[in-house]
Amino acid sequence: MYTQSFNVPDADGQSGAPLRAVPHDTALQAHFDAAIDADGKIEPRDWMPDAYRKTLVRQISQHAHSEIVGMLPEGNWISRAPSLKRKAILVAKVQDEGGHGLYLYSAAETLGTSRDQMFDALHSGKAKYSSIFNYPTLTWADVGVIGWLVDGAAIMNQIPLCRCSYGPYARAMIRVCKEESFHQRQGYEALLVMMQGTAEQKAMVQDAVNRWWWKCLAMFGPPDADSPNSVQGMRWGIKRISNDDLRQKFVDATVPQAEVLGVTLPDPDLKWNEARGHHDYGQIDWDEFWAVVNGDGPCNKERLATRVKAWNDGAWVREAALAHARKQQERAMKEAA
């Protein structure tokens, strides 16, 4: 659906890349600003400032990489799921994450960046992906907690992206959010079952919650005051709700869910603040966050190595698919001649 935009005329009237070569023009800029001010959508064929395009490619490609690398921590448990039912659910969830990555790469391609460029950036370690996927999944309870908390945080962040000013990203997010909602529920339900089990199973859930809670709060990105991209991202209608506001919404939504589940959240400062109408919470370890983002988390090297190996092992599939497409094209041309 997104690739249609590659067939529109570019600045020279040639069919090909989006309109990136158009020189800066105040009338075009004014048209773009008016669309943003009116809360309209920007589409691939529309003129857009270079900085808007770059910001979108940065965010959408990072998001795509997160979905693809995000398959790995849970993928580790597919062969060890405790029942056929749990295995079927987990396989479906991990496949969904792969699908999300593919929609997002397609959305980024409409901005004139090729999939090969994005893969190169990921495989060479240049590109970022979400900090959360650089932590290990030690027990089966981690799979439930990833569904409940990691997907829960992802939904909180992604629902506002359904209203992003860039059309292809906003539309991709609608389906992604529906699927993430199933992911969150399956995780929570798996934990509810474990919390009705043995003392050992309950302890396993509590231990997983203790290990993942703070990492999930950090997923929303640095505090607003330290977030270099936020002001412009909000001005352009790419981001609709700030990092801190989304984090607060996540805390407020999760506290009652933890009570129903029967687990405690590992924060002695977590308490309801009547005056603010929100929960107060403790300090996030931002030094740890930046270390992980900059490549020094417990699993960064392992995740990247697994990803690169999968890419290399799949080379023969890509080559075979290309050879098949070439043959089909040659046959079609012969028949047409």
Ligand code: FAQ
């Ligand atoms: N990890 O100025 P800001 C998922 C970087 S999908 C790593 O605030 P921005 C589904 C940021 O890129 C999870 N880096 O940046 C799933 C920037 O660096 P740059 C991914 C982070 O863009 C579930 C710098 O810090 N979701 O979980 C992180 O305005 C289960 C300064 O930050 C998305 O990508 C981080 N956590 O706001 C899959 C959603 N946070 O690029 C499998 C789309 C910040 O300047 C299993 N992205 N950084 O070098 C966004 O909404 C935004 O990009 C934010 C960051 C909110 C992540």
